[in-house]
Amino acid sequence: xxxxxxxxxxxxxxxxxxxxxxxxxxxxxxxxxxxxxxxxxxxxxxxxxxxxxxxxxxxxxxxxxxxxxxxxxxxxxxxxxxxxxxxxxxxxxxxxxxxxxxxxxxxxxxxxxxxxxxxxxxxxxxxxxxxxxxxxxxxxxxxxxxxxxxxxxxxxxxxxxxxxxxxxxxxxxxxxxxxxxxxxxxxxxxxxxxxxxxxxxxxxxxxxxxxxxxxxxxxxxxxxxxxxxxxxxxxxxxxxxxxxxxxxxxxxxxxxxxxxxxxxxxxxxxxxxxxxxxxxxxxxxxxxxxxxxxxxxxxxxxxxxxxxxxxxxxxxxxxx
Amino acid sequence: xxxxxxxxxxxxxxxxxxxxxxxxxxxxxxxxxxxxxxxxxxxxxxxxxxxxxxxxxxxxxxxxxxxxxxxxxxxxxxxxxxxxxxxxxxxxxxxxxxxxxxxxxxxxxxxxxxxxxxxxxxxxxxxxxxxxxxxxxxxxxxxxxxxxxxxxxxxxxxxxxxxxxxxxxxxxxxxxxxxxxxxxxxxxxxxxxxxxxxxxxxxxxxxxxxxxxxxxxxxxxxxxxxxxxxxxxxxxxxxxxxxxxxxxxxxxxxxxxxxxxxxxxxxxxxxxxxxxxxxxxxxxxxxxxxxxxxxxxxxxxxxxxxxxxxxxxxxxxxxxxxx
Numbered sequence: 001x002x003x004x005x006x007x008x009x010x011x012x013x014x015x016x017x018x019x020x021x022x023x024x025x026x027x028x029x030x031x032x033x034x035x036x037x038x039x040x041x042x043x044x045x046x047x048x049x050x051x052x053x054x055x056x057x058x059x060x061x062x063x064x065x066x067x068x069x070x071x072x073x074x075x076x077x078x079x080x081x082x083x084x085x086x087x088x089x090x091x092x093x094x095x096x097x098x099x100x101x102x103x104x105x106x107x108x109x110x111x112x113x114x115x116x117x118x119x120x121x122x123x124x125x126x127x128x129x130x131x132x133x134x135x136x137x138x139x140x141x142x143x144x145x146x147x148x149x150x151x152x153x154x155x156x157x158x159x160x161x162x163x164x165x166x167x168x169x170x171x172x173x174x175x176x177x178x179x180x181x182x183x184x185x186x187x188x189x190x191x192x193x194x195x196x197x198x199x200x201x202x203x204x205x206x207x208x209x210x211x212x213x214x215x216x217x218x219x220x221x222x223x224x225x226x227x228x229x230x231x232x233x234x235x236x237x238x239x240x241x242x243x244x245x246x247x248x249x250x251x252x253x254x255x256x257x258x259x260x261x262x263x264x265x266x267x268x269x270x271x272x273x274x275x276x277x278x279x280x281x282x283x284x285x286x287x288x289x290x291x292x293x294x295x296x297x298x299x300x301x302x303x304x305x306x307x308x309x310x311x312x313x314x315x316x317x318x319x320x
Numbered sequence: 321x322x323x324x325x326x327x328x329x330x331x332x333x334x335x336x337x338x339x340x341x342x343x344x345x346x347x348x349x350x351x352x353x354x355x356x357x358x359x360x361x362x363x364x365x366x367x368x369x370x371x372x373x374x375x376x377x378x379x380x381x382x383x384x385x386x387x388x389x390x391x392x393x394x395x396x397x398x399x400x401x402x403x404x405x406x407x408x409x410x411x412x413x414x415x416x417x418x419x420x421x422x423x424x425x426x427x428x429x430x431x432x433x434x435x436x437x438x439x440x441x442x443x444x445x446x447x448x449x450x451x452x453x454x455x456x457x458x459x460x461x462x463x464x465x466x467x468x469x470x471x472x473x474x475x476x477x478x479x480x481x482x483x484x485x486x487x488x489x490x491x492x493x494x495x496x497x498x499x500x501x502x503x504x505x506x507x508x509x510x511x512x513x514x515x516x517x518x519x520x521x522x523x524x525x526x527x528x529x530x531x532x533x534x535x536x537x538x539x540x541x542x543x544x545x546x547x548x549x550x551x552x553x554x555x556x557x558x559x560x561x562x563x564x565x566x567x568x569x570x571x572x573x574x575x576x577x578x579x580x581x582x583x584x585x586x587x588x589x590x591x592x593x594x595x596x597x598x599x600x601x602x603x604x605x606x607x608x609x610x611x612x613x614x615x616x617x618x619x620x621x622x623x624x625x626x627x628x629x630x631x632x633x634x635x636x637x638x639x640x641x642x643x
Contacts, residue, residue: 219579
């Protein structure tokens, strides 16, 4: 990671109002999340379903409206930017989604889908230039130009995800936010897409936020890893640190539960690690208090803030 | 406990068919977990549906094979006959418990339904048995939870309920088709440990179907790797990971990202997975295989025996047979 961050996220909070049992409930999907993304860095965000990792991604580019905090890209706060400024900024910060089939229009050709952003923003000088740029984006993701006349249903899952990535990189962005980009793919295809993302990072000098529930994948691609639990960022450190020396009790549980592809190291059976509580029954203090083996009275009363415990490690826990 | 031999499942008509599961043979011992692993479309789920007799009219059909459970060939028995004959003994759980549970019935009623059909129980005894089953799958406050509806339970708890229903018919074999794929890792770890416990305490045999080699490494005793409708390698789990014999197994394992070796360039498999039945001559993996020889595309491949319980469908296996 280089010295100057390209993106500052400060105290980002996003709430949803959900109707349940005839009553309106407020769910704190993202609660006071802060981190920076270094220039050229890949930051992994890992956590279990419902922990708020996707909401962080969507809030950053304002696909979901945040309720508080700021997201600074250069001098601009994305959360308060005027809508025409925001549209321009979205050329610089692009998203890749999990299910490429759901994010491609089945009735548009691959070429039209890849060019869509460029068409909207007037990025092409003429039809020939448009064709050239589509061709280049497709070649950059390892597909040849002939794909531009095909349709999504003719493509395999891996090819569709490559198209999703081509759409993202066409306007030469600075940041790519990839939300579970390989979760729907078989391992052999997953490996191809992970290699592709690594190549593009190198070639285009991309910074990346890489979201996944899979610690193996996140650990593989990221320089630093942020761990989320119930809307809170509970630990952030260099990838090796998180993998080799997890400190927060939740990170430790997550690491212990990961099924390592090595039968010589089996998870000890009988570890009772509980399940996350419902979003509607959020504990008053630390969200992890009910599952934590080192919780004290203070943890039940007071939600710990993220604080530095080493030069490059932040942890939200009263007891470590 | 379960012997499957030469099982083939075909699509098409009796005179013009394509095998999508092709001469699959394996056995599972009492209390043993066999992992059936492969990528999407390799035929692993179709194999399990064939074992269960869950073949819809007009769909894929069993072209050949024997499925011998505890000494009885059950392959030609329709599911209801299996129940009546008492040799049924194969239960199944699926990836998404919510789509297998009835959303408008309490879970107690759904477990009792299975008990009524399979065990002929009624009244208070049936309710007590249902509670015992919930306790067996480690659901806290079992008596209270009998009155819960599926939507009131978490994904992990729902999968436990599915296991309880499966156990209601006292099966000898449980087929678990990607039972933890939709679950978070911490919940997955608990379900895997429950399945292992059931094998040890009840002597249950499990056919565990998954695409996840991490889960295979953590749970199973033996592994069968499937590719394009065929089992290409079988071995005890440690042996498979340490001395993989088939180039496809080797390729699959080297595709896995390893957080201990970050940013390493991952090995990939050239080309696309062959559809079952797409390659009629020679080895289905040959077009993608780094070790391909001319003979691989011409002649049918025999199983190479690499040790007493390690076989690979390859002419040039990576692990050498003991001399």
